[in-house]
Amino acid sequence: MFWADKFAADASGDRIIVNDSKTPSGRVHVGSLRGVVIHDAIYRALKHAGKPVTFTYGVDDYDALDTVPHYLDQAKFAPYLGHPLCNVPSPEDSATDYAKYFMGEFLEVFEHLGVRPEIYYLRDLYRSGKMNPYIDLFLNNAHLVRESYKEVSKADRPSDWRPFQTICENCGKIATTVVTDYQDGKVFYTCQPKAMTYVEGCGHSGWMSPFDGNGKLPWKVEWVAKWEVVGVSIELAGKDHSQKGGSRDVANSICRKVLKKNPPTHAPYEFILVNGTKMSSSKGVGSSAKEIADLLPPELLRFLMLRTQPRSVINFSPNYETVARLFDDYDFLIKCHDTYLQLKREHTREDVYEMLEENSSRPNNQRKPEDPPFLPSDISQPSPALLYSQLNEEGEVKTYQPFDFKVLISLLQIPHLDLETEIAARSANPLSDRDWEVVRDRIRVGKKWLQDYADEEEKLVLYLDSMPDKANNLTAEQVTYLETLAVNLAGDVNWEGEELQTLLFSTSKQIDVSQKSAFAAVYYIFLNKERGPKAGSLLSYLDKSFVIQRVKDAIALHKN
DSSP states (O other): OOHHHHHHHHOOSSSEEEEEEEOOSSSOBTTHHHHHHHHHHHHHHHHHTTOOEEEEEEEOTTSBOOOOOTTSOHHHHGGGTTSBGGGSOOSSTTSSSHHHHHHHHHHHHHHHTTOOOEEEEHHHHHHTTTTHHHHHHHHHTHHHHHHHHHHHHOOOOOTTOOSOEEOOTTTOOSTTEEEEEEETTEEEEEEOTTSOSSSOOOOOEEEEOOOTTSEEOOHHHHHHHHIIIIIOSBOOEEHHHHSTTSHHHHHHHHIIIIIOSOOOBOOEEOOEEETTEEOBTTTTBSOBHHHHHHHSOHHHHHHHHHSSOTTSOEEOOOSHHHHHHHHHHHHHHHHHHHHHHHHHHHSOHHHHHHHHHHHHHSOGGGOOTTSOSOOOSSTTSOOHHHHTTSSSTTOOOOOOOOOOHHHHHHHHTSTTOOHHHHHHHHSSSOOOHHHHHHHHHHHHHHHHHHHHTOOGGGSOOOOSSSOOGGGGGOOHHHHHHHHHHHHHHTSSOOOSHHHHHHHHHHHHHHTTOOHHHHHHHHHHHHHSSSOOSOHHHHHHTSOHHHHHHHHHHHHHTTTO
């Protein structure tokens, strides 16, 4: 059973609330999308199961600004360190404040991905008074909150510590205030100069009401209050919050001790790493969610998040190998799904399952030629990862004829090439309107990837008008290889990528030259580099007479 369907099967109740949240401390990185898509998949699974479910998403905009991201004006925003994010000015006039500015960008990505939760802001929960009963409850049971901190995370709070942070009436900071008393509906607080390392408190102290937006609960306590106010049934959390003795364990303990209730269903999910590094919104580490959403088709971005079990790390980087593999994996599932649909049209349900059962139990090397190229893990259903990757909540998959993204990247870099004509010629069947829709979007992706993400080593600079300098560095062995290759290319060769690739290999074996040396010779005389895209495909894009003449010209350099 797919992991999201397992959550749905285990859930019960007249009103199931799936919740996630985010602190908008800066540009939201792509790693934050994992929780969004995971919770959306659980929500969809519950809908498919016919259960009453709502997906909510909280914006934790009463959290303090604790770092000024490097891409913002440090002098402008440093004075707002320690202030609630919703009280910090917006970097641009397009939003009313800092929190809504950065959250607005993230919510655009939600729409792009077909994620449509009910959005709520913590400022509204506090200022409307919805949090008031829980503020009062936790202040009156501060001893139980302190017990949870000590028992679970070994954090020993002073006996006069109260679980609340006011917004200082003098300086406006929320990060530096410490509450030490609660009487008659008012708290006594001090804006302590040394409370935080990144900003100083002003030293002001006094009594004030904690209600109606005058401050906030510490976030582990606030988490519990949100569960009650929103009515949360299911909320997963990242690995950092889910470790033993971590934030979620503390919140769970507070929920049981103070509210006398079990906390919502929980499971941890792993990070998304960029080249092995955990991403951070406030530090600007990693690609932003909007940047990756602008690059990848939405179904591919959902698929990136869903094809891996939540407890497994996703190591993502928008380089050639990673992006191309993502397209290949998705295209494979599309082919499988298309085959499944064809079988359903042409055979009875029982026939389909019998054929799939035969295929799934037979090793690939024993499959009959007429067998469908589909080896599902669950023969009775198409891939859940594919279904939950679709933008529509019903999981309807619009199939298409895949066109290799790696080939497209190469074609985009061939000068004077009629791209769409070449794509049509290389496609196994005539392209439908749906096929062209997908191809043209991939052309967009390919152009953007080449412009914004490709390293110089990954770019294809084809020398059509002159011989590359590295052709002068050919070894005697490589020249011999090219001499034999020129003869073989002039023969009766089908000028197609796979056949040319085979010919390049067989020529190296014919004269006992290493494949590495042989292919380097080809790349030297066309690309001026030692490595490149699939050499057979590269040559197939070029005119046969031009290729043979270039090989001969390279040989001539070493015959003088």
